[in-house]
Amino acid sequence: MEVKLWNDKREREMYENFAELYAIIKATEKLEKAYVRDIISSSDYEIECHKLIAHFKTLASTLKDTVPSIERFADTYKMDCPAAINRLVISGVPATVEHRSATAGSATTSAAIVAECVQNFITAMDSLKLNMVAVDQVHPLLSDLSGSLNKLTILPPDFEGKTKMKDWIARLSKMGAADELTEQQARQLHFDLESSYNSFMAALPNDGT
Structure with missing residues (x-):
């Protein structure tokens, strides 16, 4: 039996946005780990991180009424993504930009x-x-x-x-x-x-x- 997650177009859009937010957080976590492990170059990391942060900020603004807390969203869906939460919610800039601020x-x-x-x-x-x-x-x-x-x-x-x-x-x-x-x-x-x-x-x- 097929179970419908939504009853109307608005609910469908909400769940689709939830799925996109989930994907952004997961992708950011993987990107952060790849950067720390030196699997990705600093320049490639920075470009991709800028994109994810920008996507996140736009989506978070759209969902501010239904998802007032990103940390709670992550807990609700059992997402173990501390690096992503730090990068997206707390820092708001790529690690490379943070590092440069201390030197130049x-x-x-x-x-x-x-x-x-x-x-x-x-x-x-x-x-x-x-x-x-x-x-x-x-x-x-x-x-x-x-x-x-x-x-x-x-x-x-x-x-x-x-x-x-x-x-x-x-x-x-x-x-x-x-x-x-x-x-x-x-x-x-x-x-x-x-x-x-x-x-x-x-x-x-x-x-x-």
Whole structure:
């Protein structure tokens, strides 16, 4: 006999988000162990860790009413993931960024801005996937992203991400707060974000700073 976990679309989305949160925590735990055991390079670890932290923050914000405590969520589902909880909930930045903070102030500043840019890129893309397409939802995300990109001095003034975000912000500013992007607009924005993110990652120096 098949047992249904949900009774309506809202419940189904909630359980799907629970599953994604579970997967992010598990993946982070494995990534942390791989880094500690020197199975993965520092640069690869940092890139993947930035992505997981950004995904986690977006999802945790979406689930804040149903999952007020990540630690309790982990206990409920018997997840033995102390390294992931520390990285996602307590630290909020990759171990490599933490380590640099003790040795190089200027490098840390740059690394922190890179981390901020990555987080803002992924938060914006994740929000579109979650159908958060109202102007008052999208505009702040793009403004945060644009601001973080402008703080990173290694990027040229005509960097693709800067110009595209500026164009989108200008377009959104002409719309009402409650207006929503059409499906075509949302798809184009996601494409522009993904393209800009790839260009951003390609523009970073090899040492990640």
